[in-house]
Amino acid sequence: MRAVIVNGFGGPEVLEVVETAVPEPAAGQLRVRVTATAVNPVDTAVRAGIFGGAGQPVGFGWDVAGEVDAVGAEVTGFAAGDRVVGLHYGAVKPLGAHAEYVVLDAAAAAAAPASVDDVRASVLPLSGLTAARAVAQLGLPAGSSVLVTGAAGVVGGLAVQLAARAGLVVTALAGAGDEELVRSLGAAHFVPRDGEPDPVDGVLDTAVLGERALGYVKDGGVYVGVHPGAAPAAVRGIRVEEQEVAADGAHLAELAGLVDAGVLDLRVARTYPLDAAAEAHAEQSKGGVRGRLVLVP
Incomplete structure (x- = not known):
C-alpha cells in the first residue's frame, strides 16, 4: 500500500509517498481501507519535528474515514464493509492515517455519519x-x-x-x-x-x-x-x-449523530490525491484555510 512518511524533518518537500506492507489488525483492532483523511495543523508540526522522532520513519494523519476491511479477534459491533470514522491518535508513529489502509483500536472508531460523504466525514474525528x-x-x-x-x-x-x-x-x-x-x-x-x-x-x-x-x-x-x-x-x-484529545469511539458516535441531526457542519476547503500530500501541507502552512484540506487515497 502507499503511505505518507518522512525520514527527516523540514518543509513540505520532505514528505514521501512510499510503498509499504498492509498492516494486520491485532485483537481488538480494525483494519480500515482509507477513503479520506484530513490534514490538520498537528501534521505540519509533526513534519517540522516539533514532537521529535528523529532517526526513524514517521507517518502522518489522525483522521480516518473509510470502510472496515478486516476485524481482529474480540471485536464486536463492526464488520467488513461498514463505513466508519476514527481517530488514529499519536504524533510520532511509523504509519498514520495518510495511507491506503490503517489499523485502529475498535474503541477509537464509530459508524460514519450517514448524511455526509467520506470526505466530509473525515473532518470529524480530531x-x-x-x-x-x-x-x-x-x-x-x-x-x-x-x-x-x-x-x-x-x-x-x-x-x-x-x-x-x-x-x-x-x-x-x-x-x-x-x-x-x-x-x-x-x-x-x-x-x-x-x-x-x-x-x-x-x-x-x-x-x-x-x-x-x-x-x-x-x-x-x-x-x-x-x-x-x-x-x-x-x-x-x-x-x-x-484540552488534550483522546481516541473515544463512543463520544465520536455521539458527534456523528449530531452531524446527521444537522447540528454540526463539517467544512472541507479542497481535496488532494495522496500523492499530492506535499501540496496539501504547503497550503495548510499558509494559514487562513476555511475548512479542512482532505487527502483521498
Whole structure:
C-alpha cells in the first residue's frame, strides 16, 4: 500500500509517498481501507519535528474515514464493509492515517455519519473531539457568555456550534470577513480579530492567543486552551484548563449523530490525491484555510 512518511524533518518537500506492507489488525483492532483523511495543523508540526522522532520513519494523519476491511479477534459491533470514522491518535508513529489502509483500536472508531460523504466525514474525528471536549471543560451553565477565538477555523467553528447548542451565548473572534460565517454557525456576537470583546464568563482559545485571551475573562471565570502546554498562567481566580484529545469511539458516535441531526457542519476547503500530500501541507502552512484540506487515497 502507499503511505505518507518522512525520514527527516523540514518543509513540505520532505514528505514521501512510499510503498509499504498492509498492516494486520491485532485483537481488538480494525483494519480500515482509507477513503479520506484530513490534514490538520498537528501534521505540519509533526513534519517540522516539533514532537521529535528523529532517526526513524514517521507517518502522518489522525483522521480516518473509510470502510472496515478486516476485524481482529474480540471485536464486536463492526464488520467488513461498514463505513466508519476514527481517530488514529499519536504524533510520532511509523504509519498514520495518510495511507491506503490503517489499523485502529475498535474503541477509537464509530459508524460514519450517514448524511455526509467520506470526505466530509473525515473532518470529524480530531476536530470534533477537540471542540467537544473543550466546550465540556468550560463547565458553564446555559446563558453564560463565552468567547471563541479562531472561530472561523475548523475547531473554532465546531466549538461555536457546540457551545451554542449547549445554550451558551457565543461571541466569535475571527477575521473581518468571517462575520457571516460565524453567525451562521451560531455566534450571537462578532468581534474582528484585532477588536476588543466585552468581558466574558469563559474563553475557548482555539487561536492560541494565550494571555491576550485570558484578559477577556471575568474574575473567577474559565479559560480553556486546545494546545497542551500553551496555556497562560492563571490570574484573578480564573480557572485555566487545557484540552488534550483522546481516541473515544463512543463520544465520536455521539458527534456523528449530531452531524446527521444537522447540528454540526463539517467544512472541507479542497481535496488532494495522496500523492499530492506535499501540496496539501504547503497550503495548510499558509494559514487562513476555511475548512479542512482532505487527502483521498
